[in-house]
Amino acid sequence: MTYNAPLKDMLFVVNELANLSEINQLPGCEDATPDTVEAVLEENAKFCGEVVAPLNQSGDKEPSYWHDGQVTTSKGFKEAFRGFADAGWQGVQHPAEFGGQGLPKLVATPCIEMLNSANIAFALVGLLTDGAIEALLTAGSAEQKTRFIEPLINGKWTGTMNLTEPQAGSDLAAVRTRAVPQGDGTYKIFGTKIFITYGEHDMAENIIHLVLARTPDAPPGVKGISLFIVPKFMVGDDGSLGERNDVHCVSIEHKLGIKASPTAVLQFGDHGGAIGTLVGEENRGLEYMFIMMNAARFGVGMQGIGLAERAYQQAVAFAKERVQSRAVEGSAGPVAIIHHPDVRRMLMSMRAQTEAARALAYVGAGLSDLAHSHPDEATRKANLAVYEYLVPVIKGWSTEMSENVARDGVQVHGGMGFIEETGAAQHYRDAKILTIYEGTxxxxxxxxxxxxxxxxxxxxxxxxxxxxxxxxxxxxxxxxxxxxxxxxxxxxxxxxxxxxxxxxxxxxxxxxxxxxxxxxxxxxxxxxxxxxxxxxxxxxxxxxxxxxxxxxxxxxxxxxxxxxxxxxxxxxxxxxxxxxxxxxxxxxxxxxxxxx
Amino acid sequence: MTYNAPLKDMLFVVNELANLSEINQLPGCEDATPDTVEAVLEENAKFCGEVVAPLNQSGDKEPSYWHDGQVTTSKGFKEAFRGFADAGWQGVQHPAEFGGQGLPKLVATPCIEMLNSANIAFALVGLLTDGAIEALLTAGSAEQKTRFIEPLINGKWTGTMNLTEPQAGSDLAAVRTRAVPQGDGTYKIFGTKIFITYGEHDMAENIIHLVLARTPDAPPGVKGISLFIVPKFMVGDDGSLGERNDVHCVSIEHKLGIKASPTAVLQFGDHGGAIGTLVGEENRGLEYMFIMMNAARFGVGMQGIGLAERAYQQAVAFAKERVQSRAVEGSAGPVAIIHHPDVRRMLMSMRAQTEAARALAYVGAGLSDLAHSHPDEATRKANLAVYEYLVPVIKGWSTEMSENVARDGVQVHGGMGFIEETGAAQHYRDAKILTIYEGTxxxxxxxxxxxxxxxxxxxxxxxxxxxxxxxxxxxxxxxxxxxxxxxxxxxxxxxxxxxxxxxxxxxxxxxxxxxxxxxxxxxxxxxxxxxxxxxxxxxxxxxxxxxxxxxxxxxxxxxxxxxxxxxxxxxxxxxxxxxxxxxxxxxxxxxxxxxx
Missing domain, CATH: 1.20.1410 (I/LWEQ domain)
Structure with a gap:
């Protein structure tokens, strides 16, 4: 089942509802003219449809697997990621000074939707890397930015978020991972992190783990959490890779969906301590992590919308093709099931919810651009407040609706939907994580x-x-x-x-x-x-x-x-x-x- | 995760809402006293909880598999089925003259719920066999009844329903399987049937396929369909097994859920013709099949209720055990998540929908007993009409709600719910078939x-x-x-x-x-x-x-x-x-x- 990006609807929303022409006038957004944006989205649609989408079902059938601390990702993922990064898609919304395209969030957002329609399990590596870049841009030192951001944008390296521990799912107050200062500006990190998306893989030369941990004298609870950079391979001053750090993937999870995406258990410091460097100030880690999390939450909302669009397209294709039973109003013979009113109702429900969630999310992205780039502070503040109100709605509602849409997608297929070969069931399985991760x-x-x-x-x-x-x-x-x-x-x-x-x-x-x-x-x-x-x-x-x-x-x-x-x-x-x-x-x- | 039958609620519904004392007074239902019924349900609960429930997750992990036309079922299924049949559970609602217990549907219904809570994939073999027994009781000749029903009740043999063909999913008018009369009272059957639940397995000595097919001069559409008995092994006059019939399992499906239950593609007549005998009259097959289907539809509704109960129990157990985050109203430390209002809301939603669907279904079962056994014809007719109104509601609504309940069950588990090991995800996968089979x-x-x-x-x-x-x-x-x-x-x-x-x-x-x-x-x-x-x-x-x-x-x-x-x-x-x-x-x- 192919994926054809709904460019017409995307451009309608970008231009007519999210007011690209207004965003385009913001300082720093001058390049995002309607024509340029259309060209960018067309190019992205081509890449996602031709390169990434075909790996969705094969990755589900042959997931990434663990062996001796290494993770081999699904066939084709490594090459597709190379293509993704080389074409600059990781950097759409990131600053040009670090090699990004510096385009508004309103332009990055449809790109993220398309990548997720194509392949949620694949898209996750970029989503987490985006989060790491955001956190470093906000709280990293000049030296950290120089050393880490460019390789994250050009795809030489990828990023992760290390929050969850076995005893601390959503409750970060319960984080126990320790960070012991070494007197030389570095810390040794000890602890276990679970549910680390792309915590280990073979698609990039290095993995930059952003890790929440407590220093020895930190206050209890969320006010005593600091954020550390813990690279898989140490990074020299010239950016060259050094020794293997003491962070190891001890297993990956056997999951309901997004099977191609390795979900790692990471062990820090079992062989003397993983070397980490502090991001920003001690005890402000949660604050910085929220920057990553807010970006990631919006991104997960887009995953829901992307998945819903893919499930919708697949259901429409099946409903047009499958001939079964006469029409309720009478017909000479059996008709394509898209003619049956209840199939029509399900398709309209899938379509309407997807379009509504897309419109709300893109409008939110535009508000975020206004909040960041508008010259007037009051306008920035007002737009930021509305954007922040929308983020939990975009994350929560878009993902909840994606479960319903994926469910209806299976239902439109009837018995064929229950057979894994058809592919509709994968969306139903994949969707279930979206209402859970990055905050239920x-x-x-x-x-x-x-x-x-x-x-x-x-x-x-x-x-x-x-x-x-x-x-x-x-x-x-x-x-x-x-x-x-x-x-x-x-x-x-x-x-x-x-x-x-x-x-x-x-x-x-x-x-x-x-x-x-x-x-x-x-x-x-x-x-x-x-x-x-x-x-x-x-x-x-x-x-x-x-x-x-x-x-x-x-x-x-x-x-x-x-x-x-x-x-x-x-x-x-x-x-x-x-x-x-x-x-x-x-x-x-x-x-x-x-x-x- | 164990299963404890909700006997208190079941008996409450049976006695207080479905009026067992009234049913108990019907001719033929005199044995179903409240005390006897309680003892039967307790015994059934014990069997389902101890023997069948432990096979649910293991069957999902190691599904039945096909090799050379044979199907090996999941570990323990064969022995459990032996225990099930030997204890008389297949025969709860079937006539004593063929070895059944002759109890009302109101008593059989909670038994079916418990079996499905324990293990839907296992319960299916009995559900389909029930359907075959119902069809033979209604439309079979005296000789067919004598020959086939007792071994179906005592579990020596099992039964199947063969409706669907590749081009005919829900649309039985499109059935193409041919039945050619041989002049000796038998027919040769040629065709392909798909989605045949337990169409091949190793749990019984013989499989009695009930097959929809067309005789050469049959009118087109649903009015030209006849029903045939096609045993896997021919059955002699004395009930002994004879030659292997020309019906073969060419593959089984790789499915989203109910993986332990083999879903067969059956090929009839590739080696000269499968020998079948007509049930009832030619061209009345659909009518007879509706008898099976109505019983099976009610049964699938019970599957939804059984699954919902199991998912609810599992979510409650997890929510009581898992400690995470402080209470919204303030608390000294983190609390068990059952204390969190939204977890509570999900659990109440799961519980309320399950209890409501159970009550409606059991009340329906009681109406069915009145419809069949009440001495007054007008009363029988009135109750039958209400029962028949309820059947699509019991099937459709109970299964739709079971999807929501299973979904909430995963959600209560948070990230752990997405890990297959936990078992919550299996219910989410299993539930998806229930709104599809036996009629979407x-x-x-x-x-x-x-x-x-x-x-x-x-x-x-x-x-x-x-x-x-x-x-x-x-x-x-x-x-x-x-x-x-x-x-x-x-x-x-x-x-x-x-x-x-x-x-x-x-x-x-x-x-x-x-x-x-x-x-x-x-x-x-x-x-x-x-x-x-x-x-x-x-x-x-x-x-x-x-x-x-x-x-x-x-x-x-x-x-x-x-x-x-x-x-x-x-x-x-x-x-x-x-x-x-x-x-x-x-x-x-x-x-x-x-x-x-």
């Missing part, structure tokens, strides 16, 4: 409630809702059945979201258990309403284009129909979610532990 | 719309809704927050279901595509409302028991809390579903095929 949906939801809603008394959420209301007013200007339906559901959805924001702001301090009992539902509601808002905006643009007789009329009509579907099928769930959040805590919390 | 959810939904709702103008649906209303009136008599909430959501839910029934009855003929665009959503709505109804009934009984000071107060309080959860989280979705059904077809059907 519940952790995203805690962030949404605590840092993103309660802390500012709901101000940012209300500011976003005011924008939704403005869109509702625009919808009212188009008088037809589609726009009436979209408006009516968006109005109900935004009212539900506003009621929930008020509930969260009012009750979190007094009754945290009740509010957090509905936190994931709040995240889902926010995803549905804000995704529905983007679909409504898309429909308005599409209507304008149609009225102006511009462009591809079938595309714009489909966009309006898809927005209509999203409204009647997704936004219509909003009030039920509101009820479950506002009135549903009693049922969640009533039982004693012994009653389970 | 869409096919169940077509049945619910067409045969079960439109055909009688919604009369049965309305009769059920009248019973729901009676429960609503009872709920109003208890004045506390839980019952007020349950009643309010049930009232809204039944109103939504009634509106949808009216919509379906009014519009199916004039606009079938619009109605079928919402058919699966109608099925889900029916499941939620009728499951919620059973939870409400359970809460009323629990309240009465508590008021009377009878029995296990913690159990009854948990039942009320679980009903409350179901109301606020599941029933609250009803109106959104109604909207998507009644107003959502435009979005589903707007696109041309080329726009996908």
């Amino acid at each position: 949906t519940a952790i995203q939801a805690n962030d949404l409630v605590g840092r993103k809603t309660v802390r500012d008394g709901g101000a940012v959420a209300k500011a976003i809702l005011a924008q939704v209301r403005a869109t509702e007013a625009q919808l009212a200007e188009v008088r037809d059945a589609d726009f009436t339906a979209i408006r009516s559901q968006l109005v109900a959805g935004s009212a539900a979201l506003e009621a929930v924001v008020d509930y969260v702001v009012t009750n979190t301090k007094a009754d945290p258990r009740a509010v957090f009992a509905g936190s994931v539902l709040y995240l889902k509601l926010a995803g549905i309403v804000l995704g529905g808002w983007q679909m409504a905006r898309a429909a308005i643009v599409a209507r304008q284009k149609l009225d102006a007789g511009a462009g591809d009329a079938a595309f714009y009509r489909a966009k309006i129909a898809t927005a209509r579907f999203f409204a009647d099928h997704m936004l219509a769930q909003a009030d039920g979610l509101r009820h479950a959040i506002v009135d549903g805590a009693a049922g969640v919390l009533a039982l004693d532990v012994e009653q389970f | 959810t869409a096919i169940q939904a077509n049945d619910l719309v067409g045969r079960k709702t439109v055909r009688d103008g919604g009369a049965v649906a309305k009769a059920i809704l009248a019973q729901v209303r009676a429960t609503e009136a009872q709920l109003a008599e208890v004045r506390d927050a839980d019952f007020t909430a349950i009643r309010s959501q049930l009232v809204a839910g039944s109103a939504a279901l009634e509106a949808v029934v009216d919509y379906v009855v009014t519009n199916t003929k004039a606009d079938p595509r619009a109605v079928f665009a919402g058919s699966v959503l109608y099925l889900k709505l029916a499941g939620i409302v009728l499951g919620g109804w059973q939870m409400a009934r359970a809460a009323i009984v629990a309240r009465q028991k508590l008021d009377a000071g009878a029995g296990d107060a913690a159990f009854y309080r948990a039942k009320i809390a679980t009903a409350r959860f179901f109301a606020d989280h599941m029933l609250a979705q009803a109106d959104g579903l109604r909207h998507a059904i009644v107003d959502g077809a435009a979005g589903v059907l707007a696109l041309d095929v080329e726009q996908f």
